[in-house]
Amino acid sequence: MTYREARVYLDEMSKYGSVLGLETIRGLLRELGNPQDDLKFIHIAGTNGKGSVLAYTSMILSEAGYRIGRYVSPTVVSYLERIQVDAKWISEEKFAELTERVRNAIARLETAGEDLPTVFEIETAIAFLYFKEMKCDLVVLEAGLGGELDATNIIRNTVCAVFASISRDHLGVLGNTLTEIAENKAGIIKSGCAVVSARQKDSVSSILRSRAEKYGCSYVQAEPELAEVEKEDYHGIYFSYKEFRSLHTVMAGKNQIGNAAAALEVIRTLRQTGYKIPGDAVKRGMERTQWPGRFSCIGEDPVFILDGAHNEDAALKLRESVEVYFPGRRLIGIMGVFKDKEYEKIVQTMGPLMSVIYAVDLPDEKRGLPSEKLAEVLEKYCPCVKRPDVSERQRAVDCAVQASLLEAGKEDVILAFGSLSYLQWVKDAYDKAVW
Incomplete structure (x- = not known):
């Protein structure tokens, strides 16, 4: 299978639309040997800022010497942008190879009379196969739609569940109110994982904190009001946050301090659980983070x-x-x-x-x-x-x-x-x- 043939195949599979639920992807991943069970995850849900939090977090961890997978949705520059290791996109050849492997698994499921997966479920399976093959230390995984029933929530080994800003979006799909949407997104919290959140409205914070307590998870909310901004314009921001001093990001916009603070709280949490992330890696990672289409x-x-x-x-x-x-x-x-x-x-x-x-x-x-x-x-x-x-x-x-x-x-x-x-x-x- 060539890359072009892989894309044609996925276009054909898109006719099955988007379906929330985990049963179909569970069957597909079982057929593929459950590659996700050999990986550890930082799982990110939210409405706005998911991609920025993912970009900061993954770049800092890569700078600290860890091999980091990224799963991104939606993409801006290229289709291949959605699956990365240490900020390098999957190659066309490898994507085609893994797509063929997944297609063969789907054919076996179809013969057995099982439901066919959606395109997003196929892409998620391809990503898990790639991250396992690349022996990633951690995968920073962006939820596609919502949380609880999103295909990415098939994972078990969540080190940290992260929440970017949650607001009203996808009304009627995830829920009709902000609290219903927050409940859905809170579904990525797994027993014993750490929970980190951006600054949220009180009603959302209450839901996330309650879910964290229910599953025996620590809970931290970012405090962007503690950021000390030294200089800011449309080219970027110079700032400090808690123990992280003299940071620079080329990511501009009035929401970026909040996103950066959330990512830095993830780094603080990972440090507490044993990950070695030096201060110079934080500085380099923050400065080298780029995310197209965000101001x-x-x-x-x-x-x-x-x-x-x-x-x-x-x-x-x-x-x-x-x-x-x-x-x-x-x-x-x-x-x-x-x-x-x-x-x-x-x-x-x-x-x-x-x-x-x-x-x-x-x-x-x-x-x-x-x-x-x-x-x-x-x-x-x-x-x-x-x-x-x-x-x-x-x-x-x-x-x-x-x-x-x-x-x-x-x-x-x-x-x-x-x-x-x-x-x-x-x-x-x-x-x-x-x-």
């Missing part, structure tokens, strides 16, 4: 920012960042979003800041909100809304990027935001436009 600056004169603000809470953080970093500057927006998101709340938060905004279609046409519908909503909140030609999806993004660059003066700021899935399109279009 990423890709250009200057005009400043061009990418941010995957795909729900109300993320939009509020994005608005705060823009107001702090770019006060009084004219803003030009590019927006694309999934139709299952609370897109009107995102628009209500960000639209009034924009002088001009371009509505674009997403690469995933089935999930994407059509640009004409998005434009209708934007017109309620932004004085000037434009929609590029949607006859060719790629050209629509190219057109929006080119038009925004022509529209902007050197002191203006262009902000592409919404779902992560189209931000690489924007980056590619920007690179072509300024070449």
Whole structure:
């Protein structure tokens, strides 16, 4: 099987959609020899900030000399980005080899009359096989959807269950209230593991703490208010947090101190359980962490920012960042979003800041909100809304990027935001436009 054939196979399997529950992946992993049982995990759930917490944590641990697997969802730069060891993506050849192995296992299950797995379950199985083969010391594992019934929750050996900021998202799937969503995500807590959380609303903290106590787990919540920020702008942050002094991250945004504090609490917890993580490894790991699409600056004169603000809470953080970093500057927006998101709340938060905004279609046409519908909503909140030609999806993004660059003066700021899935399109279009 080639890499291209592997991707075609996974596209064909995508027709089975997304199904919450562990029975199918349990059967698939049993057929593959349960590779996950030979691994130890830092399991991360949450609504916003999971990827940043994962990136900080895994890079620091790699700098400390541990071999660290990363499982990421969704991806921005490349499909292969979702499975990494020490920040290096799985190769096309290895991905194809493991996909064929999983396909053969699925064929045996199908012959036996068992249910077929979803694409995410297949990808998760491939990741576990790879991490076992690479003899990873720890795997930093990002939950896909929710927690309790997410395919990643098939694992047993959780060293630390970590919670990024939890807010309302995937309503009707994970629950209809914040507390129901928090209960679902709290399902990743395993008996005896350590529990670390970012700063949460009191109702969420109460749920996480109660679950931790029930399963005999220690519980720590990050205290971002204790961070001492020395310098901060859209290029990054210089700060100290508790015993970690003079740190630097190139990750900007008003949410990043909270994400960094959560990751540093994970490091403090791991140290207490015997992992050797020197202070210089913390410094190097923090400084070398990069995570595309999270308030990423890709250009200057005009400043061009990418941010995957795909729900109300993320939009509020994005608005705060823009107001702090770019006060009084004219803003030009590019927006694309999934139709299952609370897109009107995102628009209500960000639209009034924009002088001009371009509505674009997403690469995933089935999930994407059509640009004409998005434009209708934007017109309620932004004085000037434009929609590029949607006859060719790629050209629509190219057109929006080119038009925004022509529209902007050197002191203006262009902000592409919404779902992560189209931000690489924007980056590619920007690179072509300024070449």
